Amino acid sequence: MSQNGKGAMLSLLAFGIYATSDALVKILGEDYSPFQLIFFSTLFSFPLAMGMILTDPQPGTLRPVHPWWIAVRSGATVICGLSAFYAFSVLPMAQVYALAFAQPLLITLLAIPMLGEKVGLRRALAVVAGFAGVLVVLRPGTAELGLGHLAALSAAVFSAVASVIVRKIGNEERPVVLLLYPMFANLAVTALAMPALYRPLAADHLGLVAVQALLGWVAGVVIIAAYKAAVAVVVAPMQYVQILFAAAFGYLLFNESIDGTTAIGAGIIIASGLYIVLREDTPGASANRPVLNTRMRPETGTAPRPFALQRLLGRRGRDAAATPGE
Template sequence: MSTTTSSSVIRGPLIALLGYFVFSTHDAIVKSLENYSVFQTIFFAMLFGYVPFSLARITDKRLTTLRPNNPALVILRSALMVGAMCFAFIAFSILPMVQVYVLLFTTPVMISLLAIPILGEKIHFQRWTAIILGLIGVIIVLRPTPESLEWGHIFSLISAFCGASASIISRKIGNQESSATLILFPLLFNVLIAGATLYFVYKPMPFNDLMAMFAVGVLGLLGQLLVLNSYRLSPAAFVAPMQYSQLIWAVLFGFIFFNESIDQWVVVGSIITIASGVMIVWREAVASKTQPNLNTPNPRITMDDGSLPNPPD
């Protein structure tokens, strides 16, 4: 391995660590805005962060058409991405951050399971082992009883399911749709749906809260740019596991800002879930020799349209 390639392999994960720290900061601010409707938070986050960048990115490409070749699937994908973001934001307002993250980290497991009937993929022994481990980790974290199960747990899992389903659709139609279509439709769905509900849920915002929503938009954008750049520099097998560093920030932010604590079973379940996710990512990266379509488990407007170049060998 050349010096340049070795440096890229190291730089990619380091940039990813920074990106996931930014994402965790983003989520902590979202949690601090729990007195506002998620639709109000999403609307202003889109307005401040994603709209200017996404429109600039779209107009920078050579467009032939914005008309989707698979309109039903493009619309379904967009709706799923809106659902993933909304349910995650609600879950952050209810549960400790670390519990939300652990449940969102089941996204790779759900992608693997959904790929069987929808994409016709075959699951080999190693991935089945990882899937079973992931399910065990979730059970340990939830310890489902009528007393322990909260709506936040259910919303987190729904968010993960929506994100996984959107990823499966991206795999299915990614080569048939333009980059602009894949970027623009989820953006429009978020802005239109959140904007349509704003009349009913809007609460006047002090300047500090308005700046917090501005920060949500900017940090969400910055986090994506950092993580996407890390995938350009290094193989996905080295970058993707860095997303689990968010658990460390969740524990620290939860303790410092939200007076949260975690018990030993959440720690055990987290470790098992992380091991499951890493196994799946490595298995897919090594088997396919390409970037696996296992995005950050935090649901957000993805700017990865499938056009990322392969990292250096």
């Protein structure tokens, strides 16, 4: 199998794992609030995070180089996580994914003021078409819109904000800073809500939360392996298979089905996102490639962003290669 083929298969596996994690969020969301789920999911992630941080050979402190950007990103991550968990608990999985796939469109727009990206007419038209697809999914005026729809869109917006901030400052901040601050923010915010919203977790549900947290880490490692094996333009489009996993989980576990209008709207959004990815890979079309170089998952802060995880793993690998006798 070619390296690109290997990368494609690994990315399919990673996004399947991510979809499984989201299905667990939906199952647990029937009984527990997003605040409680994110609190415990982040708590279970901390031993994994600390294990990686303690082996990070890069010297330095946890003081951010860009504290205000880190604060904004951490806040955006908290809002994104709460929004995504709530959306999965009240909407069909496929519909949440369809709306979340607006993230590449939003990244393209945010990259203009934040990264100085110049967006040409073709990508601009793709963004317009993508937002038309969002309207098709929402069908305002003909379907009842609720907080779940607003939450799904909110997750896409704030995830895009967090992603573009990482593209802006990521190479100047330590990976542990990018990793820990959103987790600290999650714990701080959700802990405040625990006295009012806490419900005792059954043992099996506690186990599911632990599995959900672990799956986020495993998927992050697998997607990094995919990007190492294949070029980005092969791996990035694979994110859209998540809607197929969502449809399967929805049908098998939650008695959900995709209606025709949602399928059409999702198709428009996906086509727009794919065009943006392919266009960014065209020489001279994009200076920053903000969508192509972004691992497309909502930034919930309950698991590491692959960018930070990749830098931690990559640095450890380089140090090991430099000291083969140890």
